[in-house]
Amino acid sequence: AQKVTQAQTEISVVEKEDVTLDCVYETRDTTYYLFWYKQPPSGELVFLIRRNSFDEQNEISGRYSWNFQKSTSSFNFTITASQVVDSAVYFCALSDENTGNQFYFGTGTSLTVIP
């Protein structure tokens, strides 16, 4: 069965610190997709990244970077030089074609960046 675990419920960092949000997933499928979404207080899901299971290259986008390790079934997300605007709940999610592209979300990590 598919499962996503985000062990960190809440994290607080001081502005300009780096922070890593952990995500561990479980799936028996060989083809799957991993996502990170940002959910501000307004509720909408802001898409951050999609990674397919065949692409283990790490990715960097500005202050954001992602580390995909199939060996440990992890897809961690790092924010460098955090800013107050980064404060939000971040969800890691898993999807695959065998289940019709439904998303399995982790429980989310609430990040608070203190000015």
Next chain:
Amino acid sequence: GAVVSQHPSRVICKSGTSVKIECRSLDFQATTMFWYRQFPKQSLMLMATSNEGSKATYEQGVEKDKFLINHASLTLSTLTVTSAHPEDSSFYICSAKRQGDFVFDTIYFGEGSWLTVV
């Protein structure tokens, strides 16, 4: 801009009444849409998969008679919460599956709808 739109974004209704939430794909056809529910400070849980022209597939524990899903066109799915009660107060969000040329069909999320039942 948003490619999947939900309406209303916020709704307050009285206990015992029904409320309808719409999910529209704006510039593509969506044969499949998904409805999720998120209770405060919790994760998003799939409620049902909505298939155009056929009955929705509900997840275990979701009452199909209470949460009516209609996907009558390729751009619109509706979720009707019937005889709403305060415990139905939640954030409801839909996603639409865009048929693509790639192995993975692109999924887009709506902006979500906050339902408060008083």
